[in-house]
Amino acid sequence: MKISIPKTLYEKIKARIEGTDFDSVSEYVTYVVREVLANLEEEKDITLTKEEEDKVKERLKALGYID
């Protein structure tokens, strides 16, 4: 898969990754995009109905994890 980026940016990244563990500009761009996308994902915990949650709480109480 090929994606275009400005030549100036390419040169900047190329200089930046010199002496690092990144072997290529592609590898660096992939890394950064993955990081950015992961951070953009909505920070939302799972949603349980009150009934489901109470059932779990009962078990946690019975096992002594919560009072």
Place this chain on the structure above:
Amino acid sequence: MVSKPHGGKLVNRVADHETKEKIISEQKEYPRVRINHGIAIDLENIAHGLYSPLNGFLTQDEFESVLKTMRLRNDLPWTLPIVLDVQSPHFGEGDTILLHYESFPIARMHVEEIYPYKKTDLALKVFKTDDPAHPGVSRVYSMGDRLIGGSIELLNELPNPFAKYTLRPIETRVLFKEKRWKTIAAFQTRNVPHLGHEYVQKTALTFVDGILINPVLGKKKIGDYTDEAIIKSYEALFNNYYPKYTAVLTAIRYEMRYAGPREAVHHAIMRKNLGATHFIVGRDHAGVGNYYGPYEAWGIFDKFPDLGITPIFVKEVFYCRKCDGMANEKTCPHSDEFRTYLSGTKLRSMLINGESLNNLIRPEVLNAIKGLKNPFVD
């Protein structure tokens, strides 16, 4: 906020009561496949969301993607192939089968694909060796010649002597919410705790709301600690040295693969699904013998900026006579002559030989171990 499940949604593949009754009453109609203990445990872990987002065993595309890129086909990090092997299957693609462990039907599976694979390729990619002396590789060599991919529904669970401690992702998540913990460091272990472990756990705990001590229970190698030894010794540590409002002891049932770096990432993903935000990665994490470098499992995390759980890397801990306590290279300036390194192997032989463990292990923990008939698998 606690970590969201890997892939965004906590998988639940436990059949409800009615479905289960129906399947079991019709069980003679389904082709039956015998599975081993490890597969039965994998089925539980898939069904309860510990392996989210997997809802069954990998299909060929996913399997190859995991081997080659350490990611699922949707780009989500995934390092261990979770597969079901069979020898000369007597059913076909599109069939529904029942997976049996001994006389128990454990799960129903929809067979999406049956495909061949190369064992040496699997071994070299996952374990970085094809040496049959490696326990994970030897397990691969004993597998059937085909893999089957498809989704599952759990019908029954294997008896669990430590059910009290085996909390599922949904349970740990509710627990963390009740405790109002937002940041949680998970500590994986298959050992009894000495002061070095406690030092690492409490160092991490200083910076997060709570610590989840999360031993792995299940089939072990000869010479490993028994599940009972791990639980009893940690109970002793918890009852005497941990505040209840910052620490929780729960376990997972899981069969170690000993795949070193790749498995370290898998361990982190399982703890992410439990809700942990941080995962402590130690020296030679999930390693065995000398197959992996002591800190090789750290480097692999660099490949996953999108893992969704933060690794905490901790160097080897030792007792230093000059420091008069546990320390590591970053905290102690003294030379080796003052240091006692306490590897799992060394602690084991000291326990067996009845050597003095002053300054190395809590007396309550030692008593708990000594109270057992045999703390080691034989």
